Amino acid sequence: MKLKIKSALLLLICIHMISCHKENLVEDTEEIAITQETDFETVSIAESTAFFKELKNSKAFKEGNDIELNVDLSTIEQLPISDSEEQLNIITAQTKFKNVNSYVLQIKIDGELQTVLLNEVPTEKEAGDTADRSRRFTGHRVMTNLRGTVLNSYMYKGGNLLGEIRLRSYALPRSTCIGIACGIRLKEVVLTAPARTPKYAPPRPGIMGIHQFWRSNNNYSSMGQAYANYYRKKAQKAVYDKIDSDGLKGKERCVHELLNKYAKHETNSFLMELLEKFRGKSEFDIEIVSKNVVVNRDRNTGLVREVNGNTSLPLGSRTIKIEISSNQSRNKSTLDLARTIIHEYVHAEMFRKLNTSAPTSGDLDFRETYTRYKSGIFRASPQHNTMADLYLKEMAATLRSFHQQKLRADYNFLSDNGKISMDPLYDALAWQGLRNEGLETELWNTVPAGRKRVLEAALREHLPALTKRCPN
Ligand SMILES: [Zn+2]
Incomplete structure (x- = not known):
């Protein structure tokens, strides 16, 4: 076909031109040329x-x-x-x-x-x-x-x-x-x-x-x-091929799968968009694993403490590693474990945004907020301050629709079939890790005392009642 020949020619020219200047751009150019070949x-x-x-x-x-x-x-x-x-x-x-x-x-x-x-x-x-x-x-x-x-x-x-x-x-x-x-x-x-x-x-x-x-x-x-819907689904498939979750065990594995099932059916889901950044020929891959005990060193006190999960990008590596604690997951509600996984994926996306060699304008906006927190003296890490600032609402909204769609019986029971709003619980869960254990983020410090009491009460009332079973 004429078009294919044209695209191939364009591709050759691009590769030739770029290889004389900047090696690392070859991959990107290749992708642009290929998309011009119609499917x-x-x-x-x-x-x-x-x-x-x-x-x-x-x-x-x-x-x-x-x-x-x-x-x-x-x-x-x-x-x-x-x-x-x-x-x-x-x-x-x-x-x-x-x-x-x-x-x-x-x-x-x-x-x-x-x-x-x-x-x-x-x-x-x-x-x-x-x-x-x-x-x-x-x-x-x-x-x-x-x-x-x-x-x-x-x-x-x-x-x-x-x-x-x-x-x-x-x-x-x-x-x-x-x-x-x-x-x-x-x-x-x-x-x-x-x-x-x-x-x-x-x-x-x-x-x-x-x-x-x-x-x-x-x-x-x-x-x-x-046809955005079609192409989104196609891209979603590519995303899941990019995430290595073979190292997840038991309940962590089950909740992760449930989250993926949820994201696949939500064409506009925050989680899906988050994961889509890692699709195809992205610079970074994700590996998510279960680990018996996950620890983290407090950046202020130097003390080592047990945490729910941890995300890191080792120097020079192209694989962002997420560890989820089996020890912590065991006694946790399914919704809270989903919260941990989403929280760690947001960290993964932050590592990508900070380290990508081809940042988009959105990535640059993020870096601006991040730099502001990094240059100040705050208790919480710049990533946590930025997470509270930019992602909190999306995280709470994801938890709400995940709970309503994938843990329906749990949701119906707790909300008395939708009569009681569970929104304070989703907000409070999204705040977990961004407000407690001496890690108060700057945004948490601006939350009025009355609102803080509402969030605390939602956790006290609902957290113990949430199901710990992962339906599969
Ligand atoms: Zn965190």
């Missing part, structure tokens, strides 16, 4: 048509079409995709949401037919024809599956992508189901004012930066947004 291909109009005829007649669709999806096959179009010779099928569709313009997108990725629904929820009225309106679109573009379950959501202004909306930032009901087909209407998921400010995250690199289709005039890839 997607056109679906014929006949195949698309057959797919929807079959879908329409299927029992599952007839009974489960809660969003009242109706695909207008007479509108099928094949749109060119930039930097490729392939085309994307796009078909106009209607749902029960009258203010939403929906389109079915179809393409084959890695040989498999991938179908998503692109829903445009305008927040401002635009005049002009369809193509024109799309180019100046202001509102949300929500990618769902054909049943209406939200996969990804993006915010636009005047046709420009502002960023991705993290659905977890919204005050969603206590349910794992966030689809528009499972009781929560699209309107509520997307348009209701969120309890907290939604986060707009820049789309990921890779396919995000390359292929445009359709009436898009922003700097990011519309293909990447449409």
